[in-house]
Amino acid sequence: MVLTDGSSALVRLLDADDRAAVDELHRSLPPDDRYRRFFSVSATGPRMIADVVVADDVTAVGAFAGGRLLGVAHFRREPPGTDPEVAMAVAHPAQHRGVGSLLLEHLVAAAVEQGVTRLTATVLAANHDMLRVFHDSGIPLRTVPDGTEIGVELLLDRPDEDYPQAVLERGALADVASLSPVLAPRSVVVVGAGRRPDSVGRIVLRSIGAGGFTGPVHVVSRHAATVEGHPAVPTVAGLPEGVDLAVLCVPAAAVPEVAEECGRRGVRALLVITAGITSDPGHAAALASAVERYGMRMVGPNCLGLVDTDPAVALQATFGRPVTAGEVGVAAQSGGVVIAVTAELDRLGLGASTVVSTGDSVDVNADDMLLWWAQDGRTSAAVLYVESLRRPRMFAALARRLARRMPVLTVRSGSSEAGRLAAASHSAGSATPRVVRDALFAQAGVVAVDELTELPGLLALLCRQPLPAGPRVAVLSNAGGAGVLAADACVRAGLDIANPGPATRAELTALLPATAAVGDPVDTTATVPAAVFARALELLLADPGVDAVLALGASTGAGDPLGEVAPVVAAGPGKPVVLVRLGQPEAVTLPPGLHAGDLAAPAFAEPAAAARALAAAVRRESWLRRPSVAAPAPQGVDPAGARAVVARALAERDEGGWLDPTATGELAAAAGLPAVATTVVHSAEAAVRRWRAIGGPVAVKADVPGVLHKRRAGGVATGLDSRREVGRAVREFRERFGRGLRGVVVQPMVADGVELLLGVTVDPLCGPLLTLGLGGSSTDLVDDRTHCLVPATLADLDDLLDGLHAAPGLLDGGGPGLRTAVRDVACRLAWLAQELPEIAEAEINPLTVGDGGAVAVDVRIRVAHAAPAQDPWLRRLPL
Incomplete structure (x- = not known):
């Protein structure tokens, strides 16, 4: 700790x-x-x-x-x-x-x-x-x-909520203090500055010298008395006292011993460039033991290095390219990602505040950097690349905390789809590692992109333009066809094309040639002077129905239509502008010579990238406006009764498994789920008696252990309303399933309504994941599902309900009652998963939603012995 x-x-x-x-x-x-x-x-x-x-x-x-x-x-x-x-x-x-x-x-x-x-x-x-x-x-x-x-x-x-917040704040103060020897060291030593000028140690040493590090630089080398102009000592023991950071560039087998020597000499932190350590259990354990024993912090191993461009530090301890000072913090497990991102930051003039290549992330990781950037006073945006999250809930809490202050961006790394086809339920089938991680990012306010090439434009927009108040984008161009393409790109990105109001249209009509179009999009025609184009931009920005403007220009013999927009952008009424400069060789550019806080419109080479960046900015603004109100605890639940059902099931079958219909019904009742009345019978005569008691059409379903998709297996018959139909259905089940038929489920038919799928699965690191999708017969036809992690806020649940691409506003037609009903069922399912860690999987399909509210027609629940839960807020270092 x-x-x-x-x-x-x-x-x-x-x-x-x-x-x-x-x-x-x-x-x-x-x-x-x-x-x-x-x-x-x-x-x-x-x-x-x-x-x-x-x-x-x-x-x-x-x-x-x-x-x-x-x-x-x-x-x-x-x-x-x-x-x-x-x-x-x-x-x-x-x-x-x-x-x-x-x-x-x-x-x-x-x-x-x-x-x-x-x-x-x-x-x-x-x-x-x-x-x-x-x-x-x-x-x-x-x-x-x-x-x-x-x-x-x-x-x-x-x-x-005060407890995790208090732990977080205490941890933040301690963690930042522990990172000072890493990111703001008073002195540095390079251990392993080899004889060859092209050795990694020599490159790092030259980089530190060229960067102008403000403190003493020491060298440990057995081969020379001076290296790159710095006096050298043969062993760590020969160093003066008070060295903060040791950069280790020695062979993997020597790293644990050198780390031990550093600890004995009082070195406070290690930057381990060397690779090949974590793949060797002996080396890894010995290194971890030394770091733990002497209370050192460590970056790496297997990393590119680290940079702090604060003039008071000026540390470039890396064998990568020099990093220009600026405002973006970067932390990545991949050295290649670090090189690519910092090169683009340099080209755009944004620069970097702190860059850490975390490598194998044995100790210092993304969590630490989120804490550092929150207090360093120099970082205005953060970029992360993480291939694994050891403590996802802590990461989410820290990212949410920082994202309230500045944009936090990440590049999604590859994730396995293994097990998707073998999953026993639709909820489990869609709960891939990437889905879980995307849900975590979205709820934490982290802007996630799929490609490295998307980062520069998005950073340029978020660092140099205000956020849009909404999704209404006005498209302005001097090339009609290109303007239409830009409008199409905006719609594909989820934006709305703004229609200028009557007053704005009138002013545009008076300003532009008669052949111009003043609707959506606005086409100025190809020959308007730059000053006229800039005035058109000014008018659109002033329109109350416009949240942002995408201005597209193609240079002609009449000049560059975007040539005079900079003053308009700088004086704009708090609305973002993105430019598209057709024919531009770079994917995105910013005007040179800007300082942090200066307004400038990024210029993209093609409209789709500009539209995606605007859409991401809209999502960030929407997330910032979201109230962080926890979803209410469901009323009328029976925790003791629910625990008793699960305990009994695991006592009867130690390996767990899917609950039988009777136990499922008891657990659903304990959670207050609106399950349809269900009776399990064992003969055709009993099924007929149940039909008569219901007094209307029924559905009968085969209860066969191991058969989960009953309809697909021929185990469901619906709309039965006679003795003959009910008896025949039961006989057909017996013929089809033989001795495997454990019983027959009889339920009254449910009125028609919207059929949804609502499920929960448990990720071993992130916890319960709620899944919502189209249910009933549509489940296998349309692979369209939304997800959120539990515990969820009310805003998270609203996003869950609104997120189905195939049916936007699916629940809006029935008024607020339908949304409230579905949200209540989601809360109850989430409560089950939180209250009972033994619930490995649960699914309602279909959840029928109509005028009478929501009815859970078919509920399935799988239980298993749960691993001992770890307190997600307990402070601990990774080692």
């Missing part, structure tokens, strides 16, 4: 082997600390406490640094009905460094894992530090003053 001063500590559970360390910690407490801990200065408490802490019925966590115990927190595991009491002690030299808060977080996580819903503590009223730890934790609590003491109750069964 990272402490608030930037140093790190190892936090782990304690056992009997730690007794001596616990004893030493408590004996070393000064009298004031001893009084606050034991309410007495007597030595009795410290002498006895070690045996208590390491007892078998106690859960204790300790924080270690350099092999020394910094602090301990524990509680005794009590019988049901008794709330455990927390006690904590932190060594005096380690106080006010965040040790207590870290211990409390880990102790709470252990308590929750054991099913504890409440922790108590008794604290002296004068013990302000301990009271602050509890109050600042973000955990809901109650305090009860009692003379000189205060009783504290930590309510672990009352989830509160």
